[in-house]
Amino acid sequence: MMRKLPSLNAMRAFEAAARHVSFTKAADELFVTHAAVSRHVRDLEEWLGLKLFTRTGRGVSLTKAGEKYLLQLTLAFDRLAKATHDLMQDAQEGELSVSVEEAFASRWLVPHLGGFTSAHKDIEVSIDPDDTLVNFRASQANVAIRYGLGDWPDVDAELLVRIKIFPVCGPDLIKGRKVETPQDLRQFTLLHEESKQWWAHWLRAEGITDGVEPRGPMFQGHLALEAAEAGQGLALGDQVLVAEALKEGWLIKPLPGFRLQGAYYLVTPKDVPDTATVRAFRVWLHAEMGKTERWFSESEFS
């Protein structure tokens, strides 16, 4: 597919001059001097080997060839301009792709997202579950929500909420049993999540050095929490991920927890300004997360 094309800028200058039948008006439209337009048209005529304008000392008129060319060039440049405008319009208003951990997706984002989509009917949100930090260069995601310290390289990260972790389990698991101290967990199965070694942290924070084994079944993503809801043991959850389950009574919080250094962050490509869509999502996310936090701090689980 070899296209033989003259200078595209010269073609553009010709098209404007031909449309206006005036080099001066074309220059105004293109924000250059008339001399630039004159130069471009001359160069184009030379390249083509034929005359596009006849000159009359005080202006120009189109040759027949020039008229034919104008018609086609206008159509082509219109198409380029429309395609470009539509593309940017879509990006502004159309699609938002969110990269997020599986657990966060299913336990917080999906249950809450209805509020965002109903308030922004023109935005189509797609959720890209990914337990690794998004590589914005290799992904279509516009934003990511990620647990961590926020110090990832080459991205901008804005803190959403600091995390507290605590044991949770199904309400039937400890019915009729005494669970008042961390030592009381000895009799139960501790459910672990693969990517977060939080049980060891919790036990250490509670001063437990022996008697309670920090080992147990290993689950991917939010499956540890689902196993806990199914009565298979105790898992460690954070207030964001278990808020709904606590609210509904699927999980209870038998013992206190502690605040982690980590937090959830909204992550965007480094130094890339928000599109309107990303901006809207960012604003909504802060507000909605604020609601979850307020609920939790005012609840019996706090």
Added chain:
Amino acid sequence: MMRKLPSLNAMRAFEAAARHVSFTKAADELFVTHAAVSRHVRDLEEWLGLKLFTRTGRGVSLTKAGEKYLLQLTLAFDRLAKATHDLMQDAQEGELSVSVEEAFASRWLVPHLGGFTSAHKDIEVSIDPDDTLVNFRASQANVAIRYGLGDWPDVDAELLVRIKIFPVCGPDLIKGRKVETPQDLRQFTLLHEESKQWWAHWLRAEGITDGVEPRGPMFQGHLALEAAEAGQGLALGDQVLVAEALKEGWLIKPLPGFRLQGAYYLVTPKDVPDTATVRAFRVWLHAEMGKTERWFSESEFS
């Protein structure tokens, strides 16, 4: 009509890269290095504020936005290429506009042109009668045929035929009268052409200093010759313009003439190479003019 457009070259580079899904192949097609393509695509993505490709370390794949954009850009660039190609094709093969003096047009070119057009059915010839030397900048003419010394500025001029002028008149004008010396013209009306003061030249060349008035009715273009054919007097003609009339007997040549310094030239814009059409016309013109010259030199009128 303000179109907001990114760098056209960047769009072109993107389109090629997207079509090939390869920066390297696009670079090959555009005769640049991969680095230039990479730079253009990066700049375009930045301008648009969205990603057109996802990068995978060993190559690229198109985003959905990139796919949409490719579709439109291919259509637009195809149109630009086709319009350009068609235009040059037409110029090569389609149309020839010849600027020529009225007399030459009606007395030589039109009667002979059928040979050219029947041998080149794809070329549409238009004749632009103009008694002044063509200004190629302000005219649609590709070529001109012009009498003169060939030293006009800013054009290329190629000699076609040197001119001889001599008196001609209708066959009935001198019937029963003696016309053997220039002095014998005293009894007749001398018909003048406005732009060429040839009678004075002819009389001087014949050594006539008195007795024959170099004044008479003044005609535009070839009208002096037509008046001569109509029996209104004697006109001075050249072998090219009067060949047909002598051949047909509409004019006779009662007295000899002499060779002028001037000639007919084929005139083209300066330093502009022939298109195929102009080339074909040039070749034909030389051949056809050669025929006229041969006929004249072998005839009783030479």
Added chain:
DNA sequence: CATGACATGTAAGTTTTTGTTACATGAAGA
């Protein structure tokens, strides 16, 4: 697993294109 091949990314420097400025020319109108 190491290495080579393949492909894109980037910065600095070079080349080309594009644009500006100043002056020139020609046509139209008062």
Added chain:
DNA sequence: TCTTCATGTAACAAAAACTTACATGTCATG
């Protein structure tokens, strides 16, 4: 005839485009 309007051109300046050299990452192969 003079002024206004519009395009043309050459020389110079600025910006865009391109190249070179080096870097990084992925994939395939031995």
